[in-house]
Amino acid sequence: MINKHFVLLHKADNTFVCCKQLLAGSSTTLEDVDVTMTVDITVGHKIARQAITEGEKVIKYGVSIGSATKDIAFGEHIHMHNMKSDYIASHTRQSRTGE
Amino acid sequence: MKGYLRADGRKGIRNIILVTYLVECAHHVARAIVTDSSDNVQLIGFPGCYPNEYSLNIMEGLCTHPNVAGVLIVSLGCEGFNREQLANTIQASARAVDTLVIQKSGGTRKTIAAGLSSVNELLISAEKAELVPMDISELVVGTICGGSDGTSGIGANPAVGHCFDQLVEDDAICIFEETGELIGCEQIMAERAITPELGEEIMKSVEKAEQYYTKMGYGSFAPGNAEGGLTTQEEKSMGAYAKSGSSKIHGLIKPGDIPNQGGLYLMDVVPDGEPMFGFPNIVDNAEIVEMIASGCHLTLFTTGRGSVVGSAISPVIKVCANPETYDNLSDDMDINAGKIIKGEATVAQVGDEIYQLVKQVAQGQQTKSEELGHQEFVLTYKKFEAIGPSCLPTAR
Structure with missing residues (x-):
């Protein structure tokens, strides 16, 4: 756990996982760097540990969980709007896509 | 720790009676039997009318599971499920088994009545299961x-x-x-x-x-x-x-x-x-x-x-x-x-x-x-080939 809001699961990861909700506009310190959340980050969601460029692998648990579909800034929410599976497309309920 | 000893040597951690319907058409009758029986009587079943090797195989595995003491099979009569094979497999496992065929038993009301008395006998035979040490x-x-x-x-x-x-x-x-x-x-x-x-x-x-x-x-x-x-x-x-x-x-x-x-x-x-x-x-x-x-x-x-x-x-x-x-x-x-x-x-x-x-x-x-009484159950159609020779362990 790097602070009360985020956990780093593996040293090779370029993502943090939220373990306590953080609302948009609130700030937190990630490995000595301050960052402000642009959207609500709820438990289980991921943010970028560092800048990730389009096409780069997103790493969690020390392994690739897919690729960035656009450039992702440090501290930015990572989800279906900016990354995708390298195996099989994910689907969401149309009325509740969230992002 | 203790378990209910079955004839194949496996031991169960529960000692239940199953009522299984072999086609959706027999579901209501089977459910009515279970609803009016004790908590130890549980409902499972298969909805389809077409025969399927996988579902028969799974049903055999479930009805001879070590937690199961006996089974009442409820068939409509004309469905594709091989009820004779299922009953034979259960019988071969030394479990009590009874089959009711709705078309031969006089319909819904009579089959439910026959089912309730059958389940009572199955429950009595389940009490004979020996509780032995289990590791x-x-x-x-x-x-x-x-x-x-x-x-x-x-x-x-x-x-x-x-x-x-x-x-x-x-x-x-x-x-x-x-x-x-x-x-x-x-x-x-x-x-x-x-x-x-x-x-x-x-x-x-x-x-x-x-x-x-x-x-x-x-x-x-x-x-x-x-x-x-x-x-x-x-x-x-x-x-x-x-x-x-x-x-x-x-x-x-x-x-x-x-x-x-x-x-x-x-x-x-x-x-x-x-x-x-x-x-x-x-x-x-x-x-x-x-x-x-x-x-x-x-x-x-x-x-x-x-x-x-x-x-x-x-x-x-x-x-x-x-x-x-x-x-x-x-x-x-x-x-x-x-x-x-x-x-x-x-x-x-x-x-x-x-x-x-x-x-x-x-x-x-x-x-x-x-x-809370949750006893969900789903079984559908599938098709499998047998596992290959390198799939099971030969040594630890």
Whole structure:
């Protein structure tokens, strides 16, 4: 756990996982760097540990969980709007896509 | 620990009577019999009218499961299910079995009446089951996940993995599954196989799953997974994979195959050949049913979003990864693994808690879903080929 809001699961990861909700506009310190959340980050969601460029692998648990579909800034929410599976497309309920 | 001794030497941790209908047309009659019987009488069944080798095989595995003392078969009469073979298999296992055919029994009312008296006799014969000492090495434990979210792979799944490591150490049989939910983990999983040949079979099983799910148009990924922070199939897979712990993988089985020695087994649940009956497992309970058909005495069910299901035949222990979900659904959850993500407990501590609960439930303690009366059951059509020669362990 790097602070009360985020956990780093593996040293090779370029993502943090939220373990306590953080609302948009609130700030937190990630490995000595301050960052402000642009959207609500709820438990289980991921943010970028560092800048990730389009096409780069997103790493969690020390392994690739897919690729960035656009450039992702440090501290930015990572989800279906900016990354995708390298195996099989994910689907969401149309009325509740969230992002 | 004690278990109910069955003729094949296996021991049960429950001593129930099953009422099984063999086609949807017989469902109402079977349900009415169960509704008017004691809690120890449970309902299972198969909806379709067309014969299917897989569903017969699974039904045979369920009706001769060590937790089952006797079975009442309820048939309409004209359906495709091979009721004679099912009855013969149950009889050969030295269990009490009775068959009622609605078309020969005078219809709904008379069949329900006959069924109730039949169940009463089955319950009396169940009382004769001998309770004998049972070692933890004789347990078969399965695990599945349902309603996963971003906390599942951090809390509940690794804790189950920790429990599995202890059970494998005890020489128990542990089964994990859903090759479609292991897409992306095939390489690291194959490296854990006890033989290189088994590793190749594991790789092939996940490739098959990927092809199958691609053809279906959906991965094993529900909208709630995304709402809970999971983005891709391989991300969900890595979390799910943690349930398997860190033991060597001793074998690859298909639904209904019963492992012959202690160790960790992967169940290949994706049908063989061209996709023909739709999604491999339409819902979590279809997976639980396959686990039970392969001998599982109980199932460890991890959830983040919050599932409330149990199962017929074998108890389900629910392990909740998400602290918010736990607070909301604590009446349905057996283990609060949300403590891990809140930093209040370690994975090992919660894993030990699960391990202790497995032993208590094996000794008769009711799980939350048992107390609440959950006895969900789903069985559908599938097609499998037999496992290959390199799939089962020859040495530990």
